[in-house]
Amino acid sequence: MTRTGGEIRRRDLIEEAIRAFGHEGYSGASLDQIANAVGIRKQTLLYYFPTKDALLEACLQAAGERVALDISNALAGKETYWDRAEAVIHAVFRLAEEWPEFPMFLREAGRLGAEGFERFASIIDPMRKRAVDFLRSGMDAGQIREQDPALLLFMLYTAVVGSLTEASVLNAVVGKDRSRASLRRREREVVGFVRSAMAPA
Amino acid sequence: MTRTGGEIRRRDLIEEAIRAFGHEGYSGASLDQIANAVGIRKQTLLYYFPTKDALLEACLQAAGERVALDISNALAGKETYWDRAEAVIHAVFRLAEEWPEFPMFLREAGRLGAEGFERFASIIDPMRKRAVDFLRSGMDAGQIREQDPALLLFMLYTAVVGSLTEASVLNAVVGKDRSRASLRRREREVVGFVRSAMAPA
DNA sequence: GGGGTTGTCTACCGGTTGGTAGACAAGCAT
DNA sequence: ATGCTTGTCTACCAACCGGTAGACAACCCC
Numbered sequence: 430m431t432r433t434g435g436e437i438r439r440r441d442l443i444e445e446a447i448r449a450f451g452h453e454g455y456s457g458a459s460l461d462q463i464a465n466a467v468g469i470r471k472q473t474l475l476y477y478f479p480t481k482d483a484l485l486e487a488c489l490q491a492a493g494e495r496v497a498l499d500i501s502n503a504l505a506g507k508e509t510y511w512d513r514a515e516a517v518i519h520a521v522f523r524l525a526e527e528w529p530e531f532p533m534f535l536r537e538a539g540r541l542g543a544e545g546f547e548r549f550a551s552i553i554d555p556m557r558k559r560a561v562d563f564l565r566s567g568m569d570a571g572q573i574r575e576q577d578p579a580l581l582l583f584m585l586y587t588a589v590v591g592s593l594t595e596a597s598v599l600n601a602v603v604g605k606d607r608s609r610a611s612l613r614r615r616e617r618e619v620v621g622f623v624r625s626a627m628a629p630a
Numbered sequence: 631m632t633r634t635g636g637e638i639r640r641r642d643l644i645e646e647a648i649r650a651f652g653h654e655g656y657s658g659a660s661l662d663q664i665a666n667a668v669g670i671r672k673q674t675l676l677y678y679f680p681t682k683d684a685l686l687e688a689c690l691q692a693a694g695e696r697v698a699l700d701i702s703n704a705l706a707g708k709e710t711y712w713d714r715a716e717a718v719i720h721a722v723f724r725l726a727e728e729w730p731e732f733p734m735f736l737r738e739a740g741r742l743g744a745e746g747f748e749r750f751a752s753i754i755d756p757m758r759k760r761a762v763d764f765l766r767s768g769m770d771a772g773q774i775r776e777q778d779p780a781l782l783l784f785m786l787y788t789a790v791v792g793s794l795t796e797a798s799v800l801n802a803v804v805g806k807d808r809s810r811a812s813l814r815r816r817e818r819e820v821v822g823f824v825r826s827a828m829a830p831a
Numbered sequence: 832g833g834g835g836t837t838g839t840c841t842a843c844c845g846g847t848t849g850g851t852a853g854a855c856a857a858g859c860a861t
Numbered sequence: 862a863t864g865c866t867t868g869t870c871t872a873c874c875a876a877c878c879g880g881t882a883g884a885c886a887a888c889c890c891c
Contacts, residue, residue, distance in 0.1 A: 435837075454741070457657035460879065471879085473839050481818055481879065507779040531739075538656070539798040542732075543806075550802035554805040557803060574826055580819045584789065586803065591788025598787055600760060601751035603780040605744075618781045625775055626827035638869075661849065672849085674869050682849065 439487075441467045447488045452534030455485065455541055472620070486548055492531065493552030499524050500556060509613055514627070515620055517560075520590055521614045523575045525593045527611065532593040539609045551596055567627075585623060592619050640678055640688075642668045648689045650759040652734030656742055676695065687749055689741055693732065694753030700725050701757060711768045715828070716821055718761075719790055723817045725808065726794045758783070768828075775830045786824055793820050 445466045449458035460481060464474040478484035503520035508618075509604045525532050539546050550557070560582050567573035573581075592615055599615075647666045661682060665675040666824035679685035704721035708714045726733050740747050751758070760785050769775035776780075793800075793816055800816075 438838085454655045454657055456655055457755060459877075461877085466637075469838095470840065471782060472881090473843085475880070476838065479880090515681070536737075536741075536796075539796055540737075541798075543798045543801045546798035547802060550799075573717065574822075576822060577804075577815075577819065580816065581823075583796070583800055583803045584793065584823050586799055587792025588785065588789050590796075591792040595737075595740055595788055595791075597742075597744045597747035598751075599784055600744045601748060601755075602784045602787065603778075615777075615781065618778065621775075621777060622782070622785045622827045625829065625831070626823045628826065630826070639868085660847075662847085670868095671870065673851090673871085676850070680850090774885065 435477070437468070438467070438469070439489075442477060443487050443491050444482070446484050447492060447534045448530040450485065450488060451530040451535075452535055455481075460484075466600065485538075485541075485545065488534065489545065489549040490552065493549045495531075496521070497553050497556060498551075510563075510572045511624065513563065514623070517619055518623065521589055522593070522612065522619075525576070526589060527614055529595060532590055535590060538586055538595045539573075571629060573627050581627070584626070586622060588626075589619060597600075636678070639668070639670070641692075642693045643675060643678060643704065647685050648735045649695060649731040650687060650732040651686065651738055652736075655668050655738055656682075661685075686742075688745065690746065690750040693735060693739070693752065694750045697722070697725065698731075698754050698757060701754075711764075711771075711773045712825065715786075715824070716765065719821055719824070721818070722790055723794070723813065723820075727813055733791055736791060737795045752762075757811070772830060774828050782828070785827070788821060789824055 442463065446463050449463050449466070452458075453462075460474055461473045463484075464471045474484070478487060487499070497519045500517055503516040504513055507516045514568065521532075535549075538567055561578045564573060564578035564581055568575050647659070647664050650664050650667070653659075654663075661672045661675055664685075665672040675685070700721045701718055704717040705714060708717045722733075736750075737772065739750055762779045765774060765779035765782055767807060769776050769779065
């Protein structure tokens, strides 16, 4: 009944599942809960995604595509080394502002083990390669401090995602402030931190 | 029987619970599993910790005390700004080497919400205060780049803990390498990264 | 308008979960 | 010796979990 058209349902379910997996964790989130949140029964969810694992895979795929799209758009027209680095950070922060559960889901996906995470990683792998090449050429050009470019990329990832996901730590360290202004201030801090960390000696 | 003396059991259970919570997540870890791993039945575990939540609280307490002790020892005798910062990083990495599940547990504790995490945070709060004062005085002395000291501390936390917990990302970005040498290289990278990030402009 | 497809449902299942009730044995104190 | 405390156990329990079976209604195509 009501014939909503399967693709919309599918998208709603993935969105809610990302929220639930990010917030409660994979094993903490239940199919009942996810299904009810979009107004259907669990068995209907299982019609779209035959197992919980299949649902997770669809979430990883969707999340990978979304972040790849956002970063790709953000990079358009940015040429200098620092402009490009800052554009990526800004894109991720804007995505986190619009979709707060996204970074939490990403972190949970990483926790579930490398096998699953690679489903996400493989989608953004072209960007990873580009980023490593970018960092290496920046080092060759003397614009970025000499170091292992892959490890630098890893450090940048942890700094950005960490500053978006460690809300409890943030509360404990700098006090409770969930406002948008707080997020902006954090972004400025990350940008300054990363800029300084990448600067040549 | 066998009269092991309750305190040893208690400590074993907490250690195993930290491992399980860190590895499987709070809701993914079961009391059965934790109890069996230390050679007793679940009901005996529940004799020591009446609920799963009580077990978690004991873990947070123990983890807080342990990290406070390690950092405190590491700081002894270190005087210069950078020596102190590096000593803390080194202490955390050494703890992670000896007890790999510890950083994962810490991250999981943060995920469970600010209420629970504060049980941990309150124990290391004196160190937090000292660290903020230390960073501020370093800025006043011109040894550290001017910025919000609390936010800088938060950034340092995310960089260190992130580099210890995002194993899946590390796999995807720099390849699979779980060796001790890999951990050491990562520590050097973190040290170089934050040293550069903290350097005055 | 009949047949297949798509979507949603009720009913159910076996296994697992956190937690309770209570028996019981070993050691300690008197 | 006896009674109390401490520790461990077996036996349950209700709730929830992911997943299956199958009825059934709405829509589309012909």
